[in-house]
Amino acid sequence: MKQKPDIIVVGGGPCGSYSAYTAAKLGAEVLVCEEHEEIGAPKHCAGHLNISSLRRLGLHVPRDTVENEVRGAVFCSPSGKQFVLRCRAPVTYVVDRELFDKHLAELAMKAGVQYRFKSRVKSLILDSGSVNGVAIKGEDGNRESIEANVVVDAEGCSSKLLKETDLQGLRGSMMVKGAQAEVDRVEDTEEDMVEVYLGNKVAPGFFAWIIPRKDGSAKVGLATETGDPRKYLRRFMEKHPVASEKLKKSRTTYTSFHPIPLAGPIPKTYGDGFLVVGDAASQVKPTTGGGVIFGLTCAKEAGEVAYEAVNTQNFSEAFLSRYQHRWKRLIGFDLAAMLQMRRMLNSLSDSRMDGMIDLCTKLGIDNVLEKVGDLDFQGRSLIPMIRYPGALAVISYFLFSWLTSTTK
DSSP states (O other): OOOOOOOEEEESHHHHHHHHHHHHHTTOOOEEOOSSSSTOOOOSOOOOEEEEHHHHHOOOOGGGEEEEEEEEEEEOOOOEEEEEOSSSSSEEEEEEEHHHHHHHHHHHHTTTOOESOOOOEEEEEETTEEEEEEEEEEETOOOEEEEOEEEEOOTTTTOOOGSSSSSOOOOOOOEEEEEEESSSSOOOOOOTTEEEETTTTTTTSSOOOEEEESSEEEEEEEEEESSOOOHOOOOHHHHOHHHHHHHHHHHHHEEEEEEEEOOOOOOOOTTHHHHHHHGGGSSSSSTTTOOOHHHHHHHHHHHHHHHHHHHHHHHEEEEEHHHHHHHHHHHHHHHHHHHHHHHHHHOOOOOHHEEEEEEHTTTTTHHHHHHHOOSOOOHHHHHHHHTTTHHHHHHHHHHHHHHHHHHO
């Protein structure tokens, strides 16, 4: 690689590696600065990914990365009522996030991307508001400045670099704190079904989950907008009337903690010589907290636009704004719709949530969701659902519950 790379990507997570891979495949010289000593560590999210969305992105997931194939979900209401959504074929993969992240990094390296590990980016190099590179603290502890034409910020939720620009960072509102444990065994679960537990006592502002693996182990987690997620997770595993029975013989082998932004994307994801992608831009589904698929979708656009800027030698804010136009065209409507759904869900009392789960079961909404639902593009799924009377009744109940809760 030449002394000055065309593009520097901050962060070697999925979004960083995929944006780097995309730009390098087109012909750009790309350097990824990763603060940890290896890709994929520490692990954070559950790694529950939509198969059809991975195919849309053209990503083949190696078999040794897939821990399970899931056909559906069991939703458990606050009072214990269940709504079961089961599809005929697998709809999601449970992946080992460390191996998945490494796979994306290997794709990038094969395309010519260089990685610098143990290289924490301390600040941006700014000249009259334009980003011209980064200052890093290397493995030897010394600071070094590296110039580049474009910097892609894929640092995650820390938003450290965003604070140095004029861009608005992540909003503290609707930021939930997640905690997840990996356990060695779980009992009385269906191998190909995830379990979702709802209720303000279980996980205020979000939900809890049990995601089984084929080997009998599982990922158990939750997120909460208030309090300590570790305490909520311990109580869920030890005291929940249903979950505790399934986990009573389990031993925790790994734990992780991480914030999840649910407030929708930041208003502006570009500047002079600068692009923001993934969790750093809050390109995360507000309903489920999933950020990998939408993040990869945006990372692809970031890589392409960064390459186009290099190819035309135009690194201005005006030119780089095409990145935001493109990702908004792809996922903007769905993010906006899911943000409203999240606000409505947060407003529901446990009794209203019970009522909605009960209604979904009685009206056969599982059949409707299998026909027209999309796990990632949930906003556009609402449009065809309106054709079905049962689904329309549930949506009406949902809206009525929200309206009555906000007008009290």
